Structures are given as structure tokens and as C-alpha cells.
Amino acid sequence: MIIFGASGDLTRRKLMPALYQLYCFHKLPEGFRILGTGRIHYEDEAYQEYIGKELKEFLPSRDQDEEALKAFTSLLHYVAADPSKEEGYQAIKKRLEEMQGGGEKSSLLFYLATPPSLYGVIPPFLKKAGLHEEPNRIVVEKPFGYDLESARKLNQIYKSVFEEEQIYRIDHFLGKETVQNILAFRFANGIFEPLWNRNYIEYIEVTAVENMGVESRGGYFNSAGTLRDMVQNHLLQLVAITAMEPPVSFNADYFRNELLKIYESLTPFTQEQISRNIIRGQYTASDTNPAYRQEKDIPEDSRTETYVAMKIGIDNWRWSGVPFFIRTGKELPTKVTEIVVHFKDAPHQMFSYPGGKGKIVNTLILRIQPNEGIVLKFGMKLPGTGFQVQEVSMDFSYSQLSGEPVMDAYARLIEDCIAGDATLFNRSDVVESSWTFLEPVLTWWKEHAEAPLYGYPAGTWGPIESEALISSCGTSWTNPCKNLTDTDKYCEL
Numbered sequence: 001m002i003i004f005g006a007s008g009d010l011t012r013r014k015l016m017p018a019l020y021q022l023y024c025f026h027k028l029p030e031g032f033r034i035l036g037t038g039r040i041h042y043e044d045e046a047y048q049e050y051i052g053k054e055l056k057e058f059l060p061s062r063d064q065d066e067e068a069l070k071a072f073t074s075l076l077h078y079v080a081a082d083p084s085k086e087e088g089y090q091a092i093k094k095r096l097e098e099m100q101g102g103g104e105k106s107s108l109l110f111y112l113a114t115p116p117s118l119y120g121v122i123p124p125f126l127k128k129a130g131l132h133e134e135p136n137r138i139v140v141e142k143p144f145g146y147d148l149e150s151a152r153k154l155n156q157i158y159k160s161v162f163e164e165e166q167i168y169r170i171d172h173f174l175g176k177e178t179v180q181n182i183l184a185f186r187f188a189n190g191i192f193e194p195l196w197n198r199n200y201i202e203y204i205e206v207t208a209v210e211n212m213g214v215e216s217r218g219g220y221f222n223s224a225g226t227l228r229d230m231v232q233n234h235l236l237q238l239v240a241i242t243a244m245e246p247p248v249s250f251n252a253d254y255f256r257n258e259l260l261k262i263y264e265s266l267t268p269f270t271q272e273q274i275s276r277n278i279i280r281g282q283y284t285a286s287d288t289n290p291a292y293r294q295e296k297d298i299p300e301d302s303r304t305e306t307y308v309a310m311k312i313g314i315d316n317w318r319w320s321g322v323p324f325f326i327r328t329g330k331e332l333p334t335k336v337t338e339i340v341v342h343f344k345d346a347p348h349q350m351f352s353y354p355g356g357k358g359k360i361v362n363t364l365i366l367r368i369q370p371n372e373g374i375v376l377k378f379g380m381k382l383p384g385t386g387f388q389v390q391e392v393s394m395d396f397s398y399s400q401l402s403g404e405p406v407m408d409a410y411a412r413l414i415e416d417c418i419a420g421d422a423t424l425f426n427r428s429d430v431v432e433s434s435w436t437f438l439e440p441v442l443t444w445w446k447e448h449a450e451a452p453l454y455g456y457p458a459g460t461w462g463p464i465e466s467e468a469l470i471s472s473c474g475t476s477w478t479n480p481c482k483n484l485t486d487t488d489k490y491c492e493l
């Protein structure tokens with residue numbers, strides 16, 4: 001495995017811990033080795049030491065075993081190479097030949113953990129160096145493209161170098177056990193699918209929020225923004241998996257064909273809907289945390305969004321008229337990813353409810369992270385005379401399911417790449433389709449600098465305006481944004 005961007009954030013935080021996990025579970029093939037590459041110069045030993053130190057920071061302490069760490073880091077090699085220069089690839093090739101020691105050629109897995117600006121640069125150089133042929137594969141991170149046009153161009157570049165089967169466009173949300181479990185929950189059971197449509201579902205919320213800011217990724221994030229960083233990929237994937245039809249069988253093409261149908265059915269945004277159905281925000285300073293504009297590498301007048309909430313529709317038989325409310329943002333009060341399915345009310349209410357509530361609300365919460373689990377809420381009669389009905393919850397927690405440690409999303413996906421299974425990776429048409437859906441929004445924001453950008457103090461549930469978005473359905477977010485009474489602290493930027 002050759003990692004471009006070998007000393008970058010993604011490699012330190014995600015790839016190396018995932019590879020270490022695979023190593024500990026004996027899931028790496030015989031003779032597997034890792035060649036890191038980047039502009040910085042390291043000798044192998046120095047790189048091994050550096051990654052060893054980073055692993056101690058990013059691995060949970062229960063997974064840290066001195067002997068295993070030492071054995072794992074001994075698989076690491078490093079070659080300094082500038083990925084934008086042809087000489088760099090000669091250096092990589094030479095180093096690979098040395099590692100193979102004149103023996104049989106190994107299969108190579110290239111992983112692009114670089115800034116997105118290099119995604120289109122690296123493949124043609126790999127071709128020139130003759131490193132592109134089957135069975136070699138390439139993994140490329142999201143966001144794949146910056147907009148529709150650049151995504152199309154990138155796809156053309158990749159297709160001019162590789163066969164589609166060699167290209168693994170990664171979206172690590174698909175590697176999460178709990179995301180895959182949405183499929184099992186829906187399609188391995190006979191009892192939910194009959195209800196999973198416009199006849200029984202009022203609306204669906206998809207939330208993926210975090211309580212950290214941009215940390216050391218300011219440079220990348222400020223040019224991307226939340227729409228590209230989270231919505232185009234992770235959030236739309238969650239919507240598609242929740243909404244898709246059952247595939248004929250669980251193989252890469254059938255599965256991705258069904259995902260594509262959802263992307264193609266997303267109701268296109270008109271200009272009027274962009275202003276009405278999309279709220280973008282940026283965090284401002286709180287008593288304890290700095291504003292986005294005060295973070296490292298962020299311009300003082302940045303208008304990049306760190307929060308997006310949207311009402312989207314799916315134009316097909318199953319979902320016509322059912323709104324999907326999605327939201328994602330940085331510097332919110334907590335880190336949580338969940339999908340909340342709100343069922344329609346019972347058609348006739350004849351009981352009384354404690355606390356002056358007028359009805360029981362049936363919801364199903366698919367909790368992706370943390371406290372991974374599923375919760376179903378419904379009404380039960382309170383014991384005693386009269387007929388008072390109270391809401392109760394039926395909870396399932398994934399920790400009850402198996403004693404097996406849950407594989408990290410990246411570990412699962414790297415394992416799939418090694419095995420040549422592309423089911424959980426994006427196909428070119430799926431990626432282009434998601435950009436097609438977002439294109440009018442990107443264009444509108446680009447051409448209308450005055451389009452509202454709402455400030456929200458770090459540590460709150462996002463702009464107050466996002467409440468109005470969902471209240472059109474007569475309801476509020478499952479975690480409401482009304483947690484700050486001091487409305488003076490919210491302002492348009």
C-alpha cells in the first residue's frame with residue numbers, strides 16, 4: 001500500500017490506526033507492507049518512530065500493545081517524493097523495486113490521502129511510471145471534485161488511467177457498521193418495509209454534527225465548506241441508504257444502481273427553494289471557544305459555511321411528499337450522527353396523555369454514533385384507573401449484539417479494497433449525480449455573496465433560522481437549537 005500524504009492528518013488519525021487494527025486482527029495479507037510518501041524527508045526508522053508516536057495519541061489505550069505496535073511499525077517504509085513532479089514517481093518506483101527485491105511484482109494499492117488539489121495530478125504520473133495496470137488499485141478520498149464540472153473532469157482523468165474496477169472512491173460513512181446495519185434492519189426484516197413509505201412516514205431527520213471545530217485542517221476546510229465536506233458525500237449517503245429500494249442482491253453493481261436511483265430522484269432546487277429550504281451558518285465566538293474566523297489559516301472575512309441544514313425531497317413513488325431534513329455542522333454541543341424516522345399519527349386520538357401532550361409520537365431512531373443503537377418510541381397505558389397513555393422506548397444497543405470489537409470504518413473499507421470488493425465505494429455516476437443535485441446551490445452561493453450566512457455561537461445547535469426550516473412541518477429538530485435564550489448572540493454575518 002502506497003500512501004500519498006503519509007504525514008498528513010488523515011494518515012495519522014485514521015489510516016494508520018485502521019491499518020494497525022487490521023494488523024492486530026490478522027487481516028493484512030501475507031507480506032503486506034506500507035510505503036509512505038510525501039514532500040517531507042524521513043528515513044524509514046524516523047517515519048516508523050513518528051507513526052508509532054502518533055498511534056499512541058490516536059489509538060484508544062486498550063488497543064495499545066507495545067509489541068504489536070513495534071511489529072506493525074516495522075512494516076512501514078518511506079520515500080520522499082514530490083507528487084506533482086515526474087521524478088517523484090521514479091523515486092517511488094525505484095523504492096518499490098528495492099522492496100520487492102527482484103522477486104515477483106506485488107499488487108499495489110495507492111491511497112490518496114492528500115489535499116484534493118492533487119487528486120487529478122497523481123493518476124497520470126502513475127500511468128507514465130507504468131504503475132497503473134491491473135491488479136493495482138487506487139483509493140481516492142472525498143470530496144471527489146469541487147463541483148459538477150471538476151468531478152466530471154476528475155472522472156475522465158481516472159478513467160483514462162484506470163478501469164472503473166480499479167478505482168475506489170471512498171466515503172468512510174459507508175464503512176461504519178451502523179450505516180451498513182440500516183440495510184440489514186430494513187431488508188433482513190419483513191416488518192419495517194411495509195411501513196417504510198409516504199403512507200406511514202411523515203418526515204425523516206438526518207443529523208451528523210460534531211463538537212469540534214476545524215482544528216488543523218483550516219486550509220482545506222475553508223476552500224471546501226460543509227456542503228462539500230459533509231453534505232455532498234456523508235449526508236446524502238445516509239439519505240440514499242435510508243430511502244433506497246432493496247437491491248436484487250448485495251453486490252457492487254446492484255447496490256450502487258439503487259443508490260443512483262435515489263440521487264437521480266432528489267428534487268432539484270429552484271432558486272426560491274435555495275433561499276427557503278437551505279440554511280447555512282458559521283460559528284462565532286462563545287465564552288470558551290474562538291470564532292471560525294479566528295481559527296488557524298482562516299481569513300478574517302471568510303464566508304465559508306460550517307453548518308448546513310436543508311429540506312430535501314425525493315420524487316418517486318415511495319417518498320413523494322415526505323420531506324427529509326438534513327443538518328450537519330461543526331462546534332455544536334455534541335458529536336452525534338442519527339436518523340430519526342417520524343411516523344404519521346394514529347388517525348384518531350381517544351386517550352389522554354400526561355404533561356398536556358395531545359398525542360403520542362411514534363419515532364424510530366437509528367443511532368449511527370455514539371451509543372450505537374436503535375430506539376423505537378410508542379405509547380403504553382399507564383397502570384391504574386382511567387386511560388392515560390405515556391410514551392415509552394424500546395432500546396437496542398449494538399454493544400449487546402456481539403462481544404467482537406467493532407472494526408473502524410476505515411479498517412473495514414481498506415480490507416474491502418484489498419479483497420477487491422467495491423460495493424461500499426462510490427461509482428463515477430453516483431458521485432456525479434450528487435454534484436448535479438448540489439450544483440444550483442453552489443452556483444447560487446458563488447454568484448450571490450449577499451446570500452444569508454447565519455452566525456451561531458460555538459457550542460450551540462446552529463443558527464436559529466434552522467428551526468424555522470423544520471417548523472414548516474409543525475415540529476422541531478430532535479435536538480432543538482433553542483438552547484440559548486440570549487438571542488442577541490446570534491447574528492447574520
Ligand code: BG6
Pocket residue numbers: 210229230337
Ligand atoms: C470527514 C470530514 O469526512 O468526516 C470531517 O472531512 C468530519 O470534517 C468527519 O469531521 C466526521 O467523521 P466521523 O466518522 O468522525 O463522524
